[in-house]
Amino acid sequence: MRSCGIVAEYNPFHNGHRYQISKAKQLSQAEVMVAVMSGNFLQRGEPAIIDKWVRAELALHHGIDLVIELPFAYAVQSADYFSKGSIKLLQNLGTEALSFGTDYSGEIDYQEFAKFQLENQREIDDAFKKIQNNGMSYPQQMTEVYRRLYPEMTLDFNSPNHILGMGYAKENILHARPMELFPIPRKESEHHQTEITQGNFASGTSIRQHVKEKKWREIKSVLPEETFRQLKEHQTIDWELFWPLLKYQLTVQSTTQLRHIYQMTQGIENRLKKYVNEADSFKDFIEKVKTKRFTWTRLQRLCLYVLLQVTQEEVTNVWNNSYLRILAFNEKGQKYLNVRKNKLTLPVITNVNSQNESLLSLDIRAGQLFQLVKAEKKEQDYYTKPIMI
Known part of the structure; x- marks a missing residue:
């Protein structure tokens, strides 16, 4: 059974995701579509708008056959670690192809980029060191590095999905049998676009903003009917709901205690303590704390680590002992697992x-x-079995 993997968050599942699944299946000629999906918290350090079970079920309704949860230790991470975990799970499942969305509309061979990265890592590191502390942000610095070393390929490290695509390609090439890559350009909207124009596609960012403002009429055309219904029926989640919990944690913990939290480096705990009682909201707090080195996204992830008291030891344990946590599957997905079960080296958890x-x-x-x-009280892990359709 030829399979194609997709790394996803489905936050929420919209028409762009449905298009990508259909296009990926067509291009890869796959019989089975496998999604490695983030759980209740996402790569940029945000809570999912609705829980992982609802999102996994929506994926099954629109072309995905098997949904595997990307563990928190990989899911709430920078692009490199996020990519490493995603590719590791798909490789273990034996998927022959990988498809991902990209914000880049020009011609780019991600596989060639990965080879260049692998063969020139020392030169890339040296070039990066030379332009550090020049006032540019990290994405701007990396874009400049590749502009100098690889001028024939236009790379933009300010584009989130483009960065992830490069991350997948770099990880994929390290495996004995790399997956065939099928990048698919976004339809009609950019990743951070906040407006919804006429048409059937919109970014997740704009959809979440419209849901928050309860502008249901504007988003109905860009969502599958099931997603629209789920968003209207269920409470939707955002960072502000966690602000009182975060404020409590940062207030009662000393700077010494905070230093034990994963990724708490360079004295950032002092800025967290300094501004926690000055801020009126989570958004206001991050605006006060952020710097060029500690971006909004990096701080969001760090705040989640504080809330969950995450340690380096816990993260490393998952990296060294990965697993395949099944969230949802249909008959085809179950058959694929049965065919692959004797070749899996990671434990399957249901x-x-x-x-x-x-x-x-x-x-x-x-x-x-x-x-x-x-x-709404709904157990997320204990006593919850995979969804089967």
Whole structure:
């Protein structure tokens, strides 16, 4: 059974995702579509607008056959680690192809980029060191590095999906049997676009903003009917709901305690403590704390690590002991797992029990944190079995 993997967040699942799945299946000639999907918290350090189970089920309704959860230790990370975990799971599942969305509309061979990166890593590192502390942000610095070393390929490190695409390509080429890559340009909207224009496609950013403002009429045409219904029926989640919890944590913990949190470096704990009682909201807090080195996204992830008391040891444990946590599947996805089961080297987890709860501790805590701000009580991990359609 030829398979194609997609790394996704589906926050929420919209028409652009449905288009990508259809196009990826067509280009890769895959019989089975596998999604590695972030759980209740996402790569940029944000909570998902609706929980992982709802999002996984929506994916099954629109062309995905098997949904695997990307563990928190990989999901809430910079692009490099996010890519490393995603590719690791897809490689273990034996997927022959990988498709991803890209904001880049020009001609680019991601596989060639990956080869260049692999063969010239020392030169890239040296060039990066030479232009550091020049007032540019990290994405601007990396864009300049590649402009100098690889002028024939236009690379823009300010484009989130483009960065992830490059990350997937770099990780993929390190494996003995790299997956065939199928990048698919976005339709009609850019990643950070906040307006919804006429048409059937809009960015996740604009959809989430319109949901927050309850502008239902404007987003109906850009969502599958099931997504539209789920968003209207369920409480939607954003960072502001967690602000009182974060404020409490930062208030009661000393700077010494905060230094033990994963990724708490360069004295940033002092800025967190300094501004926590001056801010009126989470947005206001991040605006006060952020610097060129500590971007909005990096701070969001760090705040999640504080809320969950994440340590380096816990993260490293998941990196060294990965697993395949199944969220949802249909008959085709189940058949694919049965065909592959004797070749899998990672454990397949379908329910949380005493044997695996220690390994899943970060995912479980993330689910419990997510539930703390929800009016609707729904267990995210214990006693919850994969969705089957």
